[in-house]
Amino acid sequence: MTEEETFLEGARSIRAALEAQSRPIHAIYASNQRRSKDRSQIERLAAARGLSVERRPAAFIAERSRGKSHGGLLAVVGARRYVPLPSLLPMTGAAFLALLDGVEDPFNFGQCLRSLYAAGVDGVILGERDWQGATAIVARASAGASERLALARVATAGEAISFARQVGLTVACSEHSRRAASCFAADLTVPLLLILGGERRGIAAQWRAAADLSLQIPYEAPGLSLGTAAATAILAFEIRRQRQHRFSETPA
Numbered sequence: 001m002t003e004e005e006t007f008l009e010g011a012r013s014i015r016a017a018l019e020a021q022s023r024p025i026h027a028i029y030a031s032n033q034r035r036s037k038d039r040s041q042i043e044r045l046a047a048a049r050g051l052s053v054e055r056r057p058a059a060f061i062a063e064r065s066r067g068k069s070h071g072g073l074l075a076v077v078g079a080r081r082y083v084p085l086p087s088l089l090p091m092t093g094a095a096f097l098a099l100l101d102g103v104e105d106p107f108n109f110g111q112c113l114r115s116l117y118a119a120g121v122d123g124v125i126l127g128e129r130d131w132q133g134a135t136a137i138v139a140r141a142s143a144g145a146s147e148r149l150a151l152a153r154v155a156t157a158g159e160a161i162s163f164a165r166q167v168g169l170t171v172a173c174s175e176h177s178r179r180a181a182s183c184f185a186a187d188l189t190v191p192l193l194l195i196l197g198g199e200r201r202g203i204a205a206q207w208r209a210a211a212d213l214s215l216q217i218p219y220e221a222p223g224l225s226l227g228t229a230a231a232t233a234i235l236a237f238e239i240r241r242q243r244q245h246r247f248s249e250t251p252a
Helices: 011-020 037-048 058-064 106-118 132-141 157-166 205-210 228-249
Strands: 006-009 025-031 053-056 073-077 096-101 123-126 151-153 170-174 192-197 213-216
Touching: 006 011, 006 132, 011 025, 011 037, 011 073, 011 132, 025 037, 025 058, 037 053, 037 073, 053 058, 058 073, 096 106, 096 157, 096 228, 106 132, 106 228, 157 170, 157 192, 157 205, 170 205, 192 228
Parallel strands: 025 053, 096 123, 096 192, 123 151, 170 192, 170 213
Antiparallel strands: 006 073, 025 073
16 A cells, blocks of 8 residues: 555445545455445445445454444545535535645544535635545545535635635634634624634634634533534534525525
């Protein structure tokens, strides 16, 4: 296996990569001790792309997997494909893009992607951190969303903010401060770039200062806040809720 190759584990992650064509797939292995509905589906999807599923002993797959939820399925894959920033914008409707800044834990990163995908984000912008070595963890934590989402990369958050300004997006950041508005009171139906920070250092001060809108989740219990993954889910689905509500109220 080369430096640019890594593994995807389990049917959900492999199926997502096959369907989304998010990266090159060099080989798919299935345990010769298992025959399942998942394996049959992977074989059909692989065949449609001119790939075959090779049988291997269970130990072969276990030795190369980082978790135990692989279900006897493993794929050798290449680097993730990214798209240019303009390709993230939807053809119609108010854009909803997200930028993950400083999320360091691969499981949390995957959980954030899962929530954003489920809430209907149009695309996610990532910094230059290389997640290739944690591909299996991210894909598993995101339930395959990391392979299905449109992803773009930038050198700094400033590049993403400049792009947002050029195309008319409101730049919002999540922070817990006196100046931040409740996410339930702010208008999140506008075209939006939402910047989300990691748990250790949060969003860099210069990017917070550059934001048009600061958002916070109002908490009942003092002195406590949610982790990045949970906060991302709440903010993403509040954006979805407001937009669905506004659409339902629009006269025909």
